[in-house]
Amino acid sequence: MELPRPLSHSSMYLFNECPRKYKFKYVDRIPEKPRHFFSFGSSVHAALEFFYGVKSLPAPSLEQLLAAYKEHWISAGYKDPAQEQQYFEDGKQILISFHQKHVRDFALPYFVEYSFNFSVEGVPVTGKVDRIDKLEDGTLSIVDYKTGKALAKGRVQTDGQLTMYQLACEQLLGAKVSRLAFYHLPSLTQQAVERHDDGLVDGLKRRITATAEAIVSEKFDPTPDESKCRWCDYKPICPVFKHQFSSRQQELVLARAEPEPDEDVSALVDRLGELQEKSEELRSELEGAKKGLAELLERKGYSRAFGKRFEVLKSTARRWEFSDKKKVLEILTKAGLYEKVLAPSAPKVEQLMSDPGLDAAVRERLGELASKIETAELKLKPL
């Protein structure tokens, strides 16, 4: 068989944990049940993606960061609303402390949530790096955020996920990685090391090729182990344990399988995803090139410069940032200038109309003035 999808750090981890579990998830396409700790981690990551994803200084305010957190909160997998609320508050506290600690040293990263696809000895490999910074000497620093338990001491020195990120970034971005770090968010502490040596990189490459070979040779024997099997969603259909389950319980697991992809649709979905990835890469590259050129022009004292096909003019754009927006509103209202500066915008009015607290009569009157335009929206995410 072919590889069902490019290898990633997590799919390799899963194969290593139990090859049969890998088969259930990636070959038979039966998803695992949502887990609250994954939802929590993704929600906090999304807030930090927003925080470091701004295109220019200053850093987003705490209010903006918390609004992004709320907006990207994922509810799946919590056992009840009380547990979800507790996690939501924990995440909020983490972000408040993170903002307090880093708003002053905030710098625009080189990449945020950098998605990569490359190949190792012909094996396709994919992944996403939380944050990449370009250091003054032109080398790269890779940061991976963790939201779970405290990290084992020394893990950063040999961790295969970081080795994979280093390999990918050096191949795709053409710059040397000089620093690898895990950032444990609940304790706001980092473990950082210099780049992983060639021995670790070679070891990772061997693991990638060996895992790919085992998958294409369909070596999916189960490797039962009390600690792993206890939480395994596939237990009712696993050859080792299925005799302990009823056929109804087995059917329920099998029913979660995703349908086989429709060839025509799947080709277009992948094409769209690839184009989006390329455009994100280009956008980040464009921002990086703009920043680099602006710094160079500043250093050399040029306000105009020429290439072979283009010329560039440098000017200074200035804009105001107001930290206390309430106070600004107050001053404008008192001075009778409120309406002069705040014209209603369609997205703001739309947001207001979907606010459950809006008076029904006002909503109706606004609705009479509007015409509803419906367009298809597609939200892509990597598999």
Ligand code: SF4
């Ligand atoms: S129950 Fe255990 S042996 Fe069976 S698939 Fe899950 S992890 Fe593997």
